[in-house]
Amino acid sequence: MLVLSRKCDQSLLVGDNIVVTVLGIDGDRVKLGIDAPRSVSVLRREVFEQLRSANTSAAAAIVPTNLQSVAAALRGRTGQAEVRKP
Amino acid sequence: MSATAQFALSSSEHQLSPEAADVAIVFPEGLVGCPEWQHFVQVVDSDEALPVALLQCLDDTTVQLMVTDPALVEPGYTAPLSSAERAALGLSNAIEPVLYCTLSVSQDGSISANLLGPLVVNPATRRGLQLVLTESSYSTRHPVAQIGAPEGQV
Numbered sequence: 001m002l003v004l005s006r007k008c009d010q011s012l013l014v015g016d017n018i019v020v021t022v023l024g025i026d027g028d029r030v031k032l033g034i035d036a037p038r039s040v041s042v043l044r045r046e047v048f049e050q051l052r053s054a055n056t057s058a059a060a061a062i063v064p065t066n067l068q069s070v071a072a073a074l075r076g077r078t079g080q081a082e083v084r085k086p
Numbered sequence: 087m088s089a090t091a092q093f094a095l096s097s098s099e100h101q102l103s104p105e106a107a108d109v110a111i112v113f114p115e116g117l118v119g120c121p122e123w124q125h126f127v128q129v130v131d132s133d134e135a136l137p138v139a140l141l142q143c144l145d146d147t148t149v150q151l152m153v154t155d156p157a158l159v160e161p162g163y164t165a166p167l168s169s170a171e172r173a174a175l176g177l178s179n180a181i182e183p184v185l186y187c188t189l190s191v192s193q194d195g196s197i198s199a200n201l202l203g204p205l206v207v208n209p210a211t212r213r214g215l216q217l218v219l220t221e222s223s224y225s226t227r228h229p230v231a232q233i234g235a236p237e238g239q240v
Contacts, residue, residue, distance in 0.1 A: 038170035052119020058188035
């Protein structure tokens with residue numbers, strides 16, 4: 001891991017077009033400003049891990065025979081609605 | 087298996103059959119944390135309309151995601167798209183994207199929905215992406231229902 005020291009208002013560059021700036025330090029909290037192209041996803045790591053976990057558990061938990069029982073459990077909330085097809 | 091795949095998967099893994107490739111929903115970036123999951127087909131139960139569907143991954147045939155329309159589990163659910171995200175999907179203002187959220191079933195039969203990271207698909211181009219609604223208070227494990235409970239009770 002590359003380790004750099006930065007002070008308030010100092011920045012670092014990641015690649016050509018991502019700039020990370022230290023905006024403030026308050027106790028153990030560091031406020032960062034990130035300038036990146038809109039196509040670059042910037043996520044808090046714990047959010048990323050939550051999403052990855054949700055995706056893998058959604059993929060792992062499913063046996064096809066569950067579809068009917070899940071549908072039945074949802075019906076009370078959803079009525080006879082149908083999932084749209086793109 | 088009552089839900090039957092409408093689209094024949096090629097017997098050799100990681101190869102799309104021509105029919106499947108035509109109708110696949112493509113997530114060019116894959117899903118969050120699972121960048122290799124890029125091609126899916128929606129598997130429907132031909133016998134009756136269900137409020138859930140399966141997205142069968144063609145890149146890893148062991149991966150099936152159970153999905154529903156998030157508005158069915160959370161009335162008023164919205165997933166605001168940035169202009170960059172609309173552009174990535176090729177969405178014009180006239181096209182309303184299709185929203186899915188994945189469902190997980192835990193050991194005790196409780197069903198939860200990932201409302202934090204919905205899947206958004208442009209029905210015209212079949213391109214999709216997984217949004218992350220970081221400004222919202224939605225969770226990845228929004229309780230939905232309980233299998234075996236009287237209908238609709240959580």
